Amino acid sequence: MNRRDALLAALSMSTVFMAEETAHLSEAHAAGPGETPFDAATVREAARALAAAPYKAPAENLPGPISDLTYDQYRDIRFRPDQALWRPEALPFQMQLFHRGFLYKPRVEMFEVADGMARPIRYSPDLFSFQSVPRPANEDLGFAGFRLHGPINRPDYYDEICAFLGASYFRAIGKGHIYGLSARGLSLNTADPKGEEFPLFRSFWVEKPREGVNAITVHALLDSPSCAAAFRFAIRPGPTTVFDVESAVFPRTDITTVGVAPLTSMFWFSPLNNASRDDWRPAVHDSDGLLILTGRGERIWRPLNNPRDLQISVFGDVNPRGFGLMQRRRDFAGYEDLEARYEKRPSLWIEPIGDWGQGAVHLVEIPTTGEIHDNIVAFWRPKDPLKAKGEYRYTFRMHWCNEAPVDLALARITAVRSGAGTQPGTRYFVLDALGGGLKDLPADAKPELNVTASQGEIRNPVAYRNPESGGWRVAFELAPGDARQAELRAELRNGGQPVAETWLYRWTV
Numbered sequence: 001m002n003r004r005d006a007l008l009a010a011l012s013m014s015t016v017f018m019a020e021e022t023a024h025l026s027e028a029h030a031a032g033p034g035e036t037p038f039d040a041a042t043v044r045e046a047a048r049a050l051a052a053a054p055y056k057a058p059a060e061n062l063p064g065p066i067s068d069l070t071y072d073q074y075r076d077i078r079f080r081p082d083q084a085l086w087r088p089e090a091l092p093f094q095m096q097l098f099h100r101g102f103l104y105k106p107r108v109e110m111f112e113v114a115d116g117m118a119r120p121i122r123y124s125p126d127l128f129s130f131q132s133v134p135r136p137a138n139e140d141l142g143f144a145g146f147r148l149h150g151p152i153n154r155p156d157y158y159d160e161i162c163a164f165l166g167a168s169y170f171r172a173i174g175k176g177h178i179y180g181l182s183a184r185g186l187s188l189n190t191a192d193p194k195g196e197e198f199p200l201f202r203s204f205w206v207e208k209p210r211e212g213v214n215a216i217t218v219h220a221l222l223d224s225p226s227c228a229a230a231f232r233f234a235i236r237p238g239p240t241t242v243f244d245v246e247s248a249v250f251p252r253t254d255i256t257t258v259g260v261a262p263l264t265s266m267f268w269f270s271p272l273n274n275a276s277r278d279d280w281r282p283a284v285h286d287s288d289g290l291l292i293l294t295g296r297g298e299r300i301w302r303p304l305n306n307p308r309d310l311q312i313s314v315f316g317d318v319n320p321r322g323f324g325l326m327q328r329r330r331d332f333a334g335y336e337d338l339e340a341r342y343e344k345r346p347s348l349w350i351e352p353i354g355d356w357g358q359g360a361v362h363l364v365e366i367p368t369t370g371e372i373h374d375n376i377v378a379f380w381r382p383k384d385p386l387k388a389k390g391e392y393r394y395t396f397r398m399h400w401c402n403e404a405p406v407d408l409a410l411a412r413i414t415a416v417r418s419g420a421g422t423q424p425g426t427r428y429f430v431l432d433a434l435g436g437g438l439k440d441l442p443a444d445a446k447p448e449l450n451v452t453a454s455q456g457e458i459r460n461p462v463a464y465r466n467p468e469s470g471g472w473r474v475a476f477e478l479a480p481g482d483a484r485q486a487e488l489r490a491e492l493r494n495g496g497q498p499v500a501e502t503w504l505y506r507w508t509v
Contacts, residue, residue, distance in 0.1 A: 001467040035117045035119050036119065037116060038111075038118040039116065040232075042118070042205070043203075044201075047229055048228075048391070049246060050192050050221070050223055052131065055224070055460060056240070058106040058162055058200060058223075059177065060105040062101065062141065065134045065136070066099075066136055069101040069133065072132075073101075073132060074103075076133050078131070080127060080129055081096070081251065083126070083446070085121070086202065091208075092209050093161075093209040094148070096146065096149065097127065097149070100142060102475065103155065103166065104144035104145065104165060105350075107141075107142040107148070109142070109202065110203075110206070111204065111206070112206060112208060117366075124138070125139050144166075146206070147160055147161075147162065147164070148163075148206075148218075150214075152173075152175055155173055159173075160237060161235070161236075161241060164204065167198045168184045168222055169183070169184055169196070170182065171243050172243065172398075173346055173352055174240045174400050176239075177345065178345065179347055181263060181266070181325055181346070182265070183262065183264070184259075185229065185264055186199050186227070186229060186258065187221045187256045187258070188226055188257060188258060188259070190379070191310060191366075199472065200348065202221050202225065203220070204218060205219040206218050206219075207219075208274050215234060215235065215236045216234065216235050218231075219232050219404060226253050227496055228249075228252070229244065229249040229250065230248045240399050241401075242252045242397060246393070247260075250390070251369075251386045257381070258381060258386055258495065260380040260381070263376060263379065265286045265378075266285060266287070266373065267285040267376050268284040268285055268371045269284055270416075272303055272418050272505075273418070281335055284335070284337070284340075284342065285304065287325035287326060287327050287376060288328055289301055289304055290363050291324070291325075291349070291404055292317075292320070292322070293321040293406055294315075294320060296318075297318050299498075299501040301412070302504045304415050305505075305506065306365070306368055306408055308508065310327040311365040312362065312365075313362070315360055315362075315363070316358075316359075318357065318358050319352070324348050324349035325348055325378055327345045327347050328347075328414065329342075329343065329415075331399040347404065348400055348401075349395060349405065351397040351398075352380075352394075353396055358383040360381055361379070362381050378412065408436060410501050411438040411471065411472070411492070411499060411501070412435055413503050416435065417430070418427070423479070426459070426478060427480070427507065429476055429505075431503055433500045436500060438492070438499050447463055449492055450491045451474075451476045453480075453487070453488050455480060455483035455487075456478055456479050457481070458478060459476065474490055480509075484509050485508040485509065486506075491503075
């Protein structure tokens, strides 16, 4: 069992238990002791104060039967839907809580915010159905996280929209999606030999939704040995679910390996790199490529890889316009999996708001032998370290979408394939591009093709129309020679102007 397997199951577990109506959570905690004033600066000031004090890990103590839960036992603990916060008021959203246990032992404090006051959401075993797990005594065990429900696919049903569970992980979906890739509040030391540090969301304040308003606001306090941080998520579900994120990071120590707006996904194989995979499906992945819109306006498509060894790619930039992990293949035939339904996994596009300065988008590709492991990480890393006792703010918009909201004037690279070349040791690459400026080229057009390799030799590059798709096809051979890897780049231009996004790929032996 691993974090990804448990997280997928916990976020998608059915909530079929329905009991007789009793005292609702929203009624039990509508008022009472522990209320405190709350405003837009509350969490930011809490993070600032937290960073000024030594780090103290959150409580993980649980009674024996709950502390030692197996994966299947944890799945048996289900929040009772009839106890969902705001359910009796028929508001646009409802909130359910996750129980502590299994991999999710740290206690997460939960608050409801209404009328300028924060009210603790108090734990009770009556909020849960325990199935095969012994019901705990009436002690304050607390929660591990929460999820929000609301009408997204049809107006008369409250679908699960997003969930925050485990460290600083969270995920969301748009209309027609099922859960796929995850986001995190912050990443620290990712792929660093000294080991990764996983910040935790310690507390959440969820603002009570307003009648007739299809948006809800969540505030979060993050903590780790290296820093504390405050987050504000304004969540708007829909065909594309949008999170407007405001964050403020307060380092306890100098941080050189921070990851801002980190994304985590799974890539096992695709038609580009499936030679060693003995699997009946044509592709298995939650995301198939990294898309970047640079500060100077270049759009880059980098297909993902499952390498033999850990690979890190760095794309330097100034004031990036966006980056994200995309799931471009949207037809069932691309995967043929009736259970996983990879064609329904969302893409996630990060749109920076304001200037982020100098830095780089980092892509980490970790070898994996199956689909149960998250092995892809992407994030923004500023050029300069975050200094202890400083304050660093990042504002951005997250689009949980089918396609990134980028300029449609450029064609997209829709498919990439590779196989043996015409000579021993060479590789043949075929790229398909569709849409954008390519579709408007005159019949006699001959766009300029430029293909380069950092190592080895490019042979026989050619671009021609694809009558089956209505787009264009690019083909070339790589003769690597003695090189063990090569950075490949392909561009299509017409009259000196790009007509398709730039294709990048790291070939390895």
